[in-house]
Ligand SMILES: Nc1ncnc2c1ncn2[C@@H]1O[C@H](COP(=O)(O)OP(=O)(O)OP(=O)(O)O)[C@@H](O)[C@H]1O
């Protein structure tokens with residue numbers, strides 16, 4: 001990539017979230033590439049309108065998340081980035097320590113500018129924000145399945161309060177009544193937030209039209225924080241202002257066949273994933289890992305999964321899953337500790353994915369953000385090109401710069417996709 005200006009730079013706090021955003025930007029006409037971490041100097045990237053730098057910073061120590069995000073911002077700044085979007089989860093996954101607040105604060109200090117507009121709204125997937133409260137479908141966040149998330153249980157729907165607890169700059173609200181009045185009203189309210197000395201404002205949005213208004217206002221400044229909905233708003237504003245000429249086509253070619261066996265690796269325990277796994281059981285051989293055995297002797301359990309795959313891969317796709325219901329997850333965490341359980345299961349699933357690719361698998365679906373992070377890191381993938389959409393927020397991805405030839409992958413956020421997601425994904429991967 002030799003260009004000296006970049007219309008939109010994005011720093012995503014996990015890999016599935018990054019591909020969700022890359023999908024949204026591509027559909028909105030921005031030529032987009034997703035890199036895994038800050039790209040190495042020699043990585044040959046195509047000429048693009050947007051780069052999504054995928055980090056694995058959602059559930060790590062705040063200081064490390066800040067350092068990684070600032071590194072990514074420096075890389076984007078060196079490419080003349082005009083605006084940076086810090087991509088967080090549409091369900092605002094975080095704890096009182098972070099990382100949405102600390103990273104937004106640090107990026108604001110690095111980029112300058114007034115209060116940062118923050119909204120996780122993504123109406124296409126049922127995430128809306130009204131009077132600062134986040135809804136998942138018709139349920140407030142704290143009553144939704146996210147209250148039982150294995151790593152970041154979300155027990156407060158009031159995002160002004162949630163962000164304020166993890167941020168040093170003070171948090172205001174730009175409500176739906178203001179957004180409905182248009183871009184100038186949002187700008188005026190942002191000025192009021194600045195005058196009150198606050199560093200960020202949660203912005204309500206219940207429909208894509210709201211996000212286009214917010215996107216246009218956000219482009220006045222160097223930084224915003226949000227999910228794919230805000231990405232859509234920014235992309236629409238970039239196109240409407242003539243700063244980007246929309247590209248068409250190209251996504252289908254990204255999914256051209258790569259051959260080889262296919263597999264699905266599942267570490268998400270979300271309600272949507274559990275339903276998808278149940279549906280997959282009628283179609284594919286599924287191995288459910290024994291998580292107690294895995295924690296006692298990970299390599300033996302990984303070997304069991306690979307033996308299962310060896311016996312079946314010749315005949316069709318196989319599924320390996322660690323997923324369990326919230327009560328079982330809670331019981332396992334009570335015995336071994338939340339962080340240790342999560343990390344060790346992710347690493348075991350990454351071992352399984354590596355073993356599968358050694359056995360020739362070239363089409364791989366991974367479910368779960370942290371799980372995808374562990375798998376993509378283990379496979380050493382430097383970047384992805386963005387293909388057609390399988391379900392809202394989940395595109396077919398083609399590896400770029402990976403020795404040994406391209407692979408097709410899909411990284412599914414826990415809560416995304418309908419019950420038939422896994423079959424649909426494999427059907428679109430040739
Ligand atoms: N049986 C299990 N018991 C306890 N923890 C598990 C189990 N299976 C998987 N996990 C852990 O649960 C976590 C699931 O997080 P992950 O981000 O992969 O999925 P998700 O939260 O549903 O997806 P997203 O972050 O995209 O919403 C991982 O750390 C994984 O290792």
Ligand SMILES: O=C(O)[C@@H](O)C(=O)CO
Nearest residue numbers: 017020089090227369413
């Ligand atoms: O925003 C979302 O919901 C997803 O892209 C995601 O980040 C889930 O991990």
